[in-house]
Amino acid sequence: EAQVTQNPRYLITVTGKKLTVTCSQNMNHEYMSWYRQDPGLGLRQIYYSMNVEVTDKGDVPEGYKVSRKEKRNFPLILESPSPNQTSLYFCASSQQNIRARELFFGEGSRLTVL
Amino acid sequence: EDQVTQSPEALRLQEGESSSLNCSYTVSGLRGLFWYRQDPGKGPEFLFTLYSAGEEKEKERLKATLTKKESFLHITAPKPEDSATYLCAVQPPAGGTSYGKLTFGQGTILTVHP
Numbered sequence: 032e033a034q035v036t037q038n039p040r041y042l043i044t045v046t047g048k049k050l051t052v053t054c055s056q057n058m059n060h061e062y063m064s065w066y067r068q069d070p071g072l073g074l075r076q077i078y079y080s081m082n083v084e085v086t087d088k089g090d091v092p093e094g095y096k097v098s099r100k101e102k103r104n105f106p107l108i109l110e111s112p113s114p115n116q117t118s119l120y121f122c123a124s125s126q127q128n129i130r131a132r133e134l135f136f137g138e139g140s141r142l143t144v145l
Numbered sequence: 146e147d148q149v150t151q152s153p154e155a156l157r158l159q160e161g162e163s164s165s166l167n168c169s170y171t172v173s174g175l176r177g178l179f180w181y182r183q184d185p186g187k188g189p190e191f192l193f194t195l196y197s198a199g200e201e202k203e204k205e206r207l208k209a210t211l212t213k214k215e216s217f218l219h220i221t222a223p224k225p226e227d228s229a230t231y232l233c234a235v236q237p238p239a240g241g242t243s244y245g246k247l248t249f250g251q252g253t254i255l256t257v258h259p
Contacts, residue, residue, distance in 0.1 A: 035188075062245065072191070075230065081245050089246060101227035121188050133179070134247070136188030 034076070035073045035137035037122050043143045044112055052107045052140050054122030061127030063105040064134070065097065067118040074121070080105055081127060112144040148172075149235050151250035158257050161222050165252045168233035169215040177236040178216050180209050182229045184250070189232055192218075223257045230254050 041057035076089030096108040123134040164225035195211040
């Protein structure tokens, strides 16, 4: 089954404690991206990756890091989480088609930073 | 900066009562406009891609249309199972530094009562 898998699905942590949210896709997609979703603000893009070793900033990259060492994985790293990073996070992937951006989304990871 | 505005924020319909959702955008040279459906607690699910003004796409009770400034998602004779948040997103022109960016609107929460 084609899917994007995120872990953990739920996490409560404390300010400053480094954490990683993993994202893996089994569709051999070149493009992957991270979003955060907050009430009233919609989905905002954090980082995206066009292919292995190619990443770029989205609209809200501050406080986050990413890496793309393998095609299937695109982890999101919060080096020193702060309460304003409490949010619902989504990973998504798609084929690298010049016209298409039909994204497949994961189920989401709800993060609370105390 | 690309702007995407969806209206209304929330819409309540009776079963069978047709209506339309709006997505207006400020991207010049739009490469693609996308509609997604999001159920509570789930990741968004792809519905349609529109590439040029005048284009229309249909799927069951949904029909998406595109002009140079906005897109409409028409819902004909909706059913309670159509209740969800509907998101639109725009992809900027190819080239430049924003090739992989995708900007979402805030969404319209649709509730269809039996």
